[in-house]
Amino acid sequence: METKRLVVPVAEEILGREYSVLNKGFIRLVDYMGGDESIVQAARVAYGKGTKKVSEGRGLIRNLMRNEHTSPFEMVEFKWHCKMPIFVARQWIRHRTANVNEYSMRYSQPRDEFYIPALERVKFQSSSNKQGSGEEVPKDLALEFVDWVINTDDDSMKKYxxxxxxNIARELVRIGLPLNTYTEWYWKCDLHNTLHFLKLRMAPEAQYEIREYANAMAGIIKQIVPLTYEAFDDYVLGGVRLSKQEIETMKKYGMKISANELEESNLSGGEQKEFLEKLKKFE
Ligand SMILES: Cc1cc2nc3c(=O)[nH]c(=O)nc-3n(C[C@H](O)[C@H](O)[C@H](O)COP(=O)(O)OP(=O)(O)OC[C@H]3O[C@@H](n4cnc5c(N)ncnc54)[C@H](O)[C@@H]3O)c2cc1C
Structure with missing residues (x-):
């Protein structure tokens, strides 16, 4: 059995390189373990032999991804250094399967750096998604909003x-800082759970800011484990999961469904919206 450490040349090139995200953030790959080959190796360990041909490895990886045979993907690990606004970190930290070590503002002073959204990013509250942004905001209102953010940042940093x-304790002074203050952490996660993170945080429902980090990470991972990413793109990102009711509705009305037919279906209001989104993939 192969025991040598797997070196992925493209990962070696990427190591340590900063990839900018938002106005002051970044992600940087600090270390990695394994690649596509390690997944194949882990999946085949039961047979006591490795896969020789790349084509065999690709088929195996695709099969594992399709059938949610996930543990071989846990054999690959990535360690990242990430810098992001606190409100992004709060969403990110919910992914419990990673190991995290965050910059301590009890120990060190925060940097005078804040996330300032671009004017085009300033949107009205979405009318259809209670958690999301909707229509464009007139430029003067967007400017006023961004000015308010900048002034709040300046003021809170001066007071800090x-x-x-x-000599007020740092652990207390920090509580006056806004949520757009940048923080940093080391984030280590196996490939299986990283793909789960990407699936949730690259989705259009995720907030734009965390999506930017997920997209940057996906761009890097795609290069290091191209076969796995290809399978992930084909079966997870590009695939569609249909409920029993959705399948019944499709059987009854076909792919082009009118508003009346949708009303008659067994789907709830929220399900109807999601179903229409899924049908778009078939257009
Ligand atoms: C668009 C969006 C909106 C969200 N809105 C909110 C919100 O309003 N409020 C809010 O609180 N959160 C919100 N979340 C966070 C969400 O509920 C999850 O906590 C987060 O996405 C992490 O997902 P996860 O638990 O699957 O990932 P991980 O924590 O990485 O876990 C991966 C998988 O491991 C398993 N697992 C991990 N820990 C446990 C455990 N203790 N017990 C059982 N199984 C476990 C589960 O199968 C889980 O799917 C939102 C997430 C998204 C993507």
């Missing part, structure tokens, strides 16, 4: 410095 100079 003042109270810090007066």
């Amino acid at each position: 410095k003042k109270f810090s100079d007066e």
